[in-house]
Structure formats: C-alpha cells, structure tokens
Amino acid sequence: MVEKHTTQLPAGAPMAQTDSEAADAAGGDELTSYRLRRERELSSLYQTARSLTALGEVDEVLRSIVRHAHELIGSDFVYLSLLEADGYLTVRASGGTISPDFPQARLPPGRGLGGRVIESKAPFWVSNYRTAQGLPRDPTFDRLVPREGLTALLGVPLMVGDQAIGALFAADRSERPFEKDEVALFSAFASHAAVALDNARLYERTRGSLQQLTDAYRASEARVAAMERAAAVHEALTHVVLTGGGPGDIAQILVEQLRGTVSVQDRDDRILAIRSAGPRVDEEPDLERRLHAEARSTGRCASAAGESGAFRSVVAIRAGGTHFGFLSLTRHGAPDAADVRMLERSAQIMGLLILLRDARIEAEERVRGELLMELMSSAPPHPAQRDRALAGGVDVDRLDVLVVAECPTRPVSDLVRQMKPLASEWSGLAGDHLGRATMLLRADDTDRVARALHHALRRTLGVPTLVIADRMVDHERARSFLLAQRCLKVMRALGENDRGASTQQFGMYALVFDPDRADDLTRFLTDSIGTLLDYDRRRSTDLVATATAYFTHSGNLSRTARSLHVHPNTLLKRLQRITGLLGEDWRSPDAALRLNLALRLHELRAAVEGTAAASD
Structure with a gap:
C-alpha cells in the first residue's frame, strides 16, 4: 500500500541546531523514508508477480489480479475490464465495489476513461470523473457512477506485446490526484498482470486443445470399437445368410450386441422369432402401431419411449420393394446412432433372407404344383414322379385325401398361394387343377383336416371359404376330384358358404354328387x-x-x-x-x-x- 509520510523529529533530539543543519537532516530522513517505501512497494510487486505466475485458470487469475491490485494501490475499489471481440470493454473482475450492477458494466468502443486508455495504450487518470472534461460519455456507464460513488479514477492498459487486451482501474470515492509513483507502480503491476493473464489464456487454450485431442482420440477409439463391433456383427449376419439361418438367428445376434428384447414379425404381425437378454417389457399396442406406421412410411428406424420408460425401436423389413414385416428392439435406454445402423442393416439382411426363403419356397411349390398336376393326370404314379416327390419330402403312395377349396370373391391363384405352405405342413402337394385350388395329403380324419384347412384359409383370406375333403379309394384321384367338385355345388345349393367338411358328412346327398x-x-x-x-x-x-x-x-x-x-x-x-x-x-x-x-x-x-x- 502506498504510505503518505510526514517528516518528524526523533524524540529527545537536541534543539540547538542551525537552520542549514536542520534542513540537511530533514532531507536525509525524507530520502531514507522514500527509499524504504519504494523497497516495500517493489518487494510487494515482486511477491505479487510471483503469485500470479503460479496460477493457471483465467477466472482465478482475474480475481487474484484485482485482489492484489486492491492491496497494492490502497484505493477504495479496483476493477478489471477486458476487450471483447465486438470492441466493448467489459468488467470481468472487481474488488471493493458496492453496487450489484457495476461488476457487469460494459463500455462501448472509444467511450469513457477506459476507451481513452485502450486507444492511447497509456495510463490516464482524473481526480473527479463526474466533472472531467474531454471524455466521450456512455449514458449506461454514467448511471452506474453515482451508485458506486466513483470519483477519482486511474486506468492503466493491460498490454501483451503492442496489443492492449484490457485495462486495470483503481478508483476512490473522494476527489484526489494520483501521484506519478502510484501511476508507475500500478502500470508495473498491470504489466505483470497482463503477462499472467495471457499465460492463463494460453494455458486454457492449450488445455482446451489437449482436451479436444483427448476427446478426438477417445472418439477415434470409440469409432474403431464401433467399426470392429459392426464388422463382427456383419460377419455374424453373413454367416447366418450363408448357412441358411433364420429370423431367430438374427434376433439372437442383436440381443447379444444390443441387449433388451428383439422380436421379428411377419407382414401379418405374427411373431416369427423373439429373443431376450432379460425380463421382457410389457407390450404397448398403441405405441407399436404408431411406430410400425412411421417405420413403414419413412423406411427408417422409428424410436419412442413407452409408458414403462423402456424405448421401443422398430425397423420395417423390406426387399425388392416388398414389405415383409418388422424388426423391433425394446430395452431401457435410447439407441445411439450405431445401434440404429445395426438394426437397419439387420433388417436389410432379414429382408434378403426372407426373399431367398420365399424364392426357395416358390421353387419348391412350383415343383409340388407340377407334381400335383402330373399325379392328377396319371395313375399310378410314374417312378420318376415318386422320386421327385420323395426329394421334396412327399410320399405319393401315402397321399389318401383330396381337398378342394372354393372362394367366389378371390381368384383361384390366391387360394393356391395360401394352400401351398399348408400342404408342406401336411407333407402334401397343392396347386391349380382344372381351375380348382386342389391339395393332396395324408390324414387319418378327413373331417378334422377339412376343418383345420378351412380355419387357416379363413384367417388368411378374411372372407367366407368352402373346403371339402374326400378320402380316395385305390388312389382314384380323378374320381375324388369330381366328387369334391360336385359336393361343393351341393353345399352351395344347401345354403353353405363358409365351412370345412368331408364328403362323408353329405352322404345323404351322394345320389346327387356321386356320378x-x-x-x-x-x-x-x-x-x-x-x-x-x-x-x-x-x-x-x-x-x-x-x-x-x-x-x-x-x-x-x-x-x-x-x-x-x-x-x-x-x-x-x-x-x-x-x-x-x-x-x-x-x-x-x-x-x-x-x-x-x-x-x-x-x-x-x-x-x-x-x-x-x-x-x-
């Protein structure tokens, strides 16, 4: 702190001195006092500069500069303003202020004493700021001056090289001049403070760059891990395709990588496969319908949180412009971008699998349809027919029931398409014979098989359907086909339009349909x-x-x-x-x-x- 000294005589000193001797003694004491004061000030400046260089955080350095400046200069309050990118001089730290608004004060470029200091890059002071002439005024700052009681004001620039980065201010609430020694001391302190502040900024930028490099390295590691994970999943999915795997295999791979519950549904919303890594979350039909509609319309993954807090993500399974169903993930925790890509890629693989499966099934069904037509047009079966049928898992010698289905509102091709997979379940054959949806299969109970087939067709077609089954005698397929056709006409004449039955159930009308x-x-x-x-x-x-x-x-x-x-x-x-x-x-x-x-x-x-x- 600057000390204001007066010359005093030591107690008990002799009074008998000449005027010249007294003057010499007083001058020597004043010089000694001045030297001692300068030594204390320089020592304090040195200690302060050392303490500033030990700091690293910008905000911490700003607070320390203001605190040390307040102690060093001994004014009522001190504040520090930094030059912003827009040219405004903004108060960043203060000590000794009383107005709550003053620490947020901002001066436009070229305004006030601070503007003078920045433009001249030199110290400037006024003994009374309110009455000072020649300072461009800022109304906003001038309204804060009386609230703070600011009167005498000294400002010194914070210089880094030849660039002013801000200004340090010392202010008193009473009118007074600032001596040359005070200005010099404050300027010296400001020079040290500017270096410390610049170092702190460099440190902060360096640390930010280092953090960016660290983040980039970690992100790179994460990307590498994600790429390795994606490669592993892709390899596993490729293995599924090459080995003829199914929806359950893909669902299991996803569960191992993403956790939660993975389900695969077909185009009719029937579950084809479901795998879970823990307790399953209750279904929410309304949310599921909404996500299904969004996923199908956008072609992208649709995700939303349900009432239970679990996230459900849905991807439509497509291939060749055909919709095959949906792939869903339900778990606690929203999927990230990598999870979404994995789901969408898996849905593409699933579509490819289904497309390959359908192509294989179509080829098998075409062969089965050709076999059916050959068997219906020849009796007994040719050895080559037997061999082809056995290769498809069908023993033609054991086929003893003939079924004909009829649906006036649907083309025969629709009926045949639905009957072919059903024929595979019954180890039989299905196809179009003489414009009729026909099936040959093995069954012990014709009534039961007729009802079962009717139920399956009714569910998939959604319209009334008639199914009639006849047990063949001595493999007389042509005779059974004729009986079934005529029995269907009898059923319609009797008012039946949605039923599965055997010809035996209409035995009393056999006179009509049996040629x-x-x-x-x-x-x-x-x-x-x-x-x-x-x-x-x-x-x-x-x-x-x-x-x-x-x-x-x-x-x-x-x-x-x-x-x-x-x-x-x-x-x-x-x-x-x-x-x-x-x-x-x-x-x-x-x-x-x-x-x-x-x-x-x-x-x-x-x-x-x-x-x-x-x-x-």
Whole structure:
C-alpha cells in the first residue's frame, strides 16, 4: 500500500541546531523514508508477480489480479475490464465495489476513461470523473457512477506485446490526484498482470486443445470399437445368410450386441422369432402401431419411449420393394446412432433372407404344383414322379385325401398361394387343377383336416371359404376330384358358404354328387316325380315348382302362393292337378316324405349339373 509520510523529529533530539543543519537532516530522513517505501512497494510487486505466475485458470487469475491490485494501490475499489471481440470493454473482475450492477458494466468502443486508455495504450487518470472534461460519455456507464460513488479514477492498459487486451482501474470515492509513483507502480503491476493473464489464456487454450485431442482420440477409439463391433456383427449376419439361418438367428445376434428384447414379425404381425437378454417389457399396442406406421412410411428406424420408460425401436423389413414385416428392439435406454445402423442393416439382411426363403419356397411349390398336376393326370404314379416327390419330402403312395377349396370373391391363384405352405405342413402337394385350388395329403380324419384347412384359409383370406375333403379309394384321384367338385355345388345349393367338411358328412346327398349313382338317382326321381316332370314338359306348366314350394312352406297355402307370385285360387287349381296326377294320398306322411326328398334331390341335381330344375 502506498504510505503518505510526514517528516518528524526523533524524540529527545537536541534543539540547538542551525537552520542549514536542520534542513540537511530533514532531507536525509525524507530520502531514507522514500527509499524504504519504494523497497516495500517493489518487494510487494515482486511477491505479487510471483503469485500470479503460479496460477493457471483465467477466472482465478482475474480475481487474484484485482485482489492484489486492491492491496497494492490502497484505493477504495479496483476493477478489471477486458476487450471483447465486438470492441466493448467489459468488467470481468472487481474488488471493493458496492453496487450489484457495476461488476457487469460494459463500455462501448472509444467511450469513457477506459476507451481513452485502450486507444492511447497509456495510463490516464482524473481526480473527479463526474466533472472531467474531454471524455466521450456512455449514458449506461454514467448511471452506474453515482451508485458506486466513483470519483477519482486511474486506468492503466493491460498490454501483451503492442496489443492492449484490457485495462486495470483503481478508483476512490473522494476527489484526489494520483501521484506519478502510484501511476508507475500500478502500470508495473498491470504489466505483470497482463503477462499472467495471457499465460492463463494460453494455458486454457492449450488445455482446451489437449482436451479436444483427448476427446478426438477417445472418439477415434470409440469409432474403431464401433467399426470392429459392426464388422463382427456383419460377419455374424453373413454367416447366418450363408448357412441358411433364420429370423431367430438374427434376433439372437442383436440381443447379444444390443441387449433388451428383439422380436421379428411377419407382414401379418405374427411373431416369427423373439429373443431376450432379460425380463421382457410389457407390450404397448398403441405405441407399436404408431411406430410400425412411421417405420413403414419413412423406411427408417422409428424410436419412442413407452409408458414403462423402456424405448421401443422398430425397423420395417423390406426387399425388392416388398414389405415383409418388422424388426423391433425394446430395452431401457435410447439407441445411439450405431445401434440404429445395426438394426437397419439387420433388417436389410432379414429382408434378403426372407426373399431367398420365399424364392426357395416358390421353387419348391412350383415343383409340388407340377407334381400335383402330373399325379392328377396319371395313375399310378410314374417312378420318376415318386422320386421327385420323395426329394421334396412327399410320399405319393401315402397321399389318401383330396381337398378342394372354393372362394367366389378371390381368384383361384390366391387360394393356391395360401394352400401351398399348408400342404408342406401336411407333407402334401397343392396347386391349380382344372381351375380348382386342389391339395393332396395324408390324414387319418378327413373331417378334422377339412376343418383345420378351412380355419387357416379363413384367417388368411378374411372372407367366407368352402373346403371339402374326400378320402380316395385305390388312389382314384380323378374320381375324388369330381366328387369334391360336385359336393361343393351341393353345399352351395344347401345354403353353405363358409365351412370345412368331408364328403362323408353329405352322404345323404351322394345320389346327387356321386356320378356312379346317377342311374340310381334317375330311377328314384322317375318313380317319385316322373309324372309331374313329364306333364310340365308337355304342357309347359310349373307343377314341380309348385310342389317344391308347397313342401318348403310346410303346406301353408298363403305363403306358398306369395312365393310363387300367384293367386291362391291358381295355387288351388295346381294342387288339384297334382292330386289328379299323383293320387289322393300324395300328402300323406310317407308319400309326402318320399315326394319332398325327390323334389329336393331334383333341385340339387339341377344345381350340380347347371340345368333348370323344372325342365329336367
């Protein structure tokens, strides 16, 4: 601290001295005092400079500069401002201030005493800042001056080479001049402080560069690790492709790398494979549907956190422009970019696997379809056919059930496409035979196999479907095919449109759909309703249709007349004509049962053979 000294005589000194002697003594004491004060100031400056050079952090150096400057110069308060990139001089540290706004003060370029110091790169002081003339004023800073009580102000530049990087200020709250020794001491301190501050900045930049290099090295290590990990996964996925692996193998590889739960779904949202590295997270259908839609529309991985906090990531499986399903990862923790790339790459591999599998299946099904057509057109099978079938896992000598499926709202090709994989499950053959979706398989229970196939087709097609199964006798495939076709027509004539059954279940109608019994049916119809059929042919009447409607409506005359669109009197005349042809007892229980059955079989035969019932 600068000390203000007055000359004093030592106690007990003799008074008898001449004026010249007294003057010499006083001058010597003042010089000694000045030297001692300068030595203390320089010692303090040296110690302060040493303490500043030991610091490294910029903010720590700024605070230390202000603290030491406050102690060294002994003013009311001290503050340090640094020159910013925009030219503003901004207070960065202060000591002894009382206004809360002063430590954030900023001076525009060229304004105030600080602007003068920066432009001149030399010290400058005023004994009273408020009344000083010739200083360009800044209204914002001038409003802070009375709040802080700033009066006398000394500013010295902080120089690094020939560049001013800021200014150090000493201020008093009372008016006074600053002596040359004070200005010199403050300037010397500012020079040391500028060096310390520049070193701290260099240290900070060096440390930042070192941190950047460290971060870059770590990032490089992470990238190398990620590349090695990706290469390992790619090698594992390639192995899956080359060895004919499936969705479960890919799911297992992903679980080992990403943890969580990995699932693979087909295009119908059925689970093909699921693997987990821990407890499975509960499904959230709404979130799953939303992510499925987003992944399919964008072609990229879609991720979101569910209500449980677990993240679900979904990628659409595609290949050749065809959608095959979805690959999903569920785990606690959002996937990073490398995880997303791994999922998307795995989905591409999955699409390739499915494409290869479908191509293989299509080739196998084509062979099976060709085998079916060959077997249906020849009996018994040729040895070469047997060998080809055995190569595909089918023993043609054990195929004893023939199935025909029918769906009016879908083309036969759709039915065949759905039946081919089902045929593989039953170790059979499926294909298109004479425009019908046909299957040959081995089964002990024809009713059960018909119901099972109907259920599977109904679920995949989503529309009513008829399936009929017939057990072949002596491998008479052509006969069974004909029976199945005709039985389907009987089923439709009976009002069936969505059912799986065997021909045995419709045995009572075998007279209609079994060609071998056509003569039996003709004799039965001739004996029962031959007279009515002959009368209708000769007279162009509708007695057969009238009798059919009469039995359909249980003998109710009003309903029968309405169904025929005739007057009741017309109906009565027709019934009298039938009585005249068949006899009075045609409505007796036994006669009526025989007649009703004959009329129904006649109607069914017309449906099967595609003829008009009344014109047989």
